[in-house]
Amino acid sequence: MTGQGLLLVISGPSGAGKGTVCRALMARHPEVAYSVSATTRKPRPGEIDGVHYYFVTRERFEEMIAAGELLEWAMVYESGNYYGTPRQAVLDNLAAGRDVILEIDVQGALQIREKFPEAIFIFILPPSMEELKKRITGRGTESAESISKRLACAATELSYVKKYDYCIVNDLVEKAVEKLEAIIIAEKCRVQRLTLPTGGGES
Amino acid sequence: MTGQGLLLVISGPSGAGKGTVCRALMARHPEVAYSVSATTRKPRPGEIDGVHYYFVTRERFEEMIAAGELLEWAMVYESGNYYGTPRQAVLDNLAAGRDVILEIDVQGALQIREKFPEAIFIFILPPSMEELKKRITGRGTESAESISKRLACAATELSYVKKYDYCIVNDLVEKAVEKLEAIIIAEKCRVQRLTLPTGGGES
Numbered sequence: 001m002t003g004q005g006l007l008l009v010i011s012g013p014s015g016a017g018k019g020t021v022c023r024a025l026m027a028r029h030p031e032v033a034y035s036v037s038a039t040t041r042k043p044r045p046g047e048i049d050g051v052h053y054y055f056v057t058r059e060r061f062e063e064m065i066a067a068g069e070l071l072e073w074a075m076v077y078e079s080g081n082y083y084g085t086p087r088q089a090v091l092d093n094l095a096a097g098r099d100v101i102l103e104i105d106v107q108g109a110l111q112i113r114e115k116f117p118e119a120i121f122i123f124i125l126p127p128s129m130e131e132l133k134k135r136i137t138g139r140g141t142e143s144a145e146s147i148s149k150r151l152a153c154a155a156t157e158l159s160y161v162k163k164y165d166y167c168i169v170n171d172l173v174e175k176a177v178e179k180l181e182a183i184i185i186a187e188k189c190r191v192q193r194l195t196l197p198t199g200g201g202e203s
Numbered sequence: 204m205t206g207q208g209l210l211l212v213i214s215g216p217s218g219a220g221k222g223t224v225c226r227a228l229m230a231r232h233p234e235v236a237y238s239v240s241a242t243t244r245k246p247r248p249g250e251i252d253g254v255h256y257y258f259v260t261r262e263r264f265e266e267m268i269a270a271g272e273l274l275e276w277a278m279v280y281e282s283g284n285y286y287g288t289p290r291q292a293v294l295d296n297l298a299a300g301r302d303v304i305l306e307i308d309v310q311g312a313l314q315i316r317e318k319f320p321e322a323i324f325i326f327i328l329p330p331s332m333e334e335l336k337k338r339i340t341g342r343g344t345e346s347a348e349s350i351s352k353r354l355a356c357a358a359t360e361l362s363y364v365k366k367y368d369y370c371i372v373n374d375l376v377e378k379a380v381e382k383l384e385a386i387i388i389a390e391k392c393r394v395q396r397l398t399l400p401t402g403g404g405e406s
Contacts, residue, residue, distance in 0.1 A: 186389035
């Protein structure tokens with residue numbers, strides 16, 4: 001009953017708290033693999049290369065695209081920053097039966113949907129648009145221009161929720177993580193994912 | 204975010220333990236409604252009319268069919284016993300936002316699938332065919348002929364598992380119930396079931 005791990009694609013507007021929810025899930029389930037994205041954006045204070053992102057130059061990123069080393073990639077905001085998912089680590093973890101989390105934006109998620117129709121698409125929502133604005137504004141690490149771009153982008157991302165399988169409203173992180181755990185358990189019970197042990201009397 | 208309750212259709216061969224799993228779920232979640240079936244079969248020792256089943260005569264059952272009082276019905280085994288689901292209680296509970304469990308056989312489940320495509324279909328499996336035989340034989344309340352019919356019927360029911368959404372292997376009741384709980388939580392996060400609170404800034 002082992003076999004491939006689940007590929008969990010998690011998206012949501014900036015400020016919905018998807019990072020917090022993912023970290024809380026992994027604190028409870030260290031067996032789940034987190035796919036570290038590559039990006040050309042500058043590290044924020046406290047971010048560590050190889051942990052939060054692989055921080056790479058534009059040249060290196062474009063090499064990765066050309067060499068097919070990325071499972072999906074996208075350019076976000078008007079900043080022109082690239083984000084992408086290194087392919088090999090994801091495939092290795094899935095083959096080893098580990099569940100893998102991809103915390104990526106909607107553009108990237110749509111690329112994954114085409115390549116991995118069996119992946120599970122989960123959208124994290126803020127409890128309300130007011131709360132979303134408060135969270136984005138309150139982060140305090142970004143310029144007014146950057147905040148304004150994030151708000152515009154959040155509105156666009158929200159319109160994609162219907163392309164996802166599941167939607168979790170993140171009012172309380174604890175409850176949001178429980179829902180994420182439930183989705184993982186439930187998906188492992190899906191008939192189309194199971195190798196059924198009832199074929200001919202084997203125990 | 205309230206609205207209709209979930210309709211959970213639970214099937215599985217005799218001896219898979221679906222009754223035990225359902226009772227354990229309801230002990231934890233008294234808010235879940237259990238649909239009491241009507242049947243023409245004789246009560247087993249300890250079974251109470253209106254709790255385990257509505258025990259009715261063949262004449263009364265056929266009246267219920269004719270009057271459209273049953274959501275689904277089937278005749279099982281060669282015994283010719285009828286089983287069916289009284290319609291009104293199910294509809295009332297769903298409309299009141301309560302989740303409803305239908306513990307019914309595969310014939311009945313296929314009828315529900317046609318009428319309620321949004322219902323959730325869960326199949327309970329025994330850990331192995333050996334274990335299934337042991338459970339059916341060990342119940343000790345039935346004749347050899349009845350046991351032999353149950354075994355034949357179990358084999359037929361097992362072939363329907365692929366028509367279901369989820370499949371839970373009942374090796375430990377505790378774990379099986381956790382999976383059932385997870386399926387209920389996950390299904391409530393399904394994008395197509397949600398009334399999304401992000402339309403225009405309401406909190």
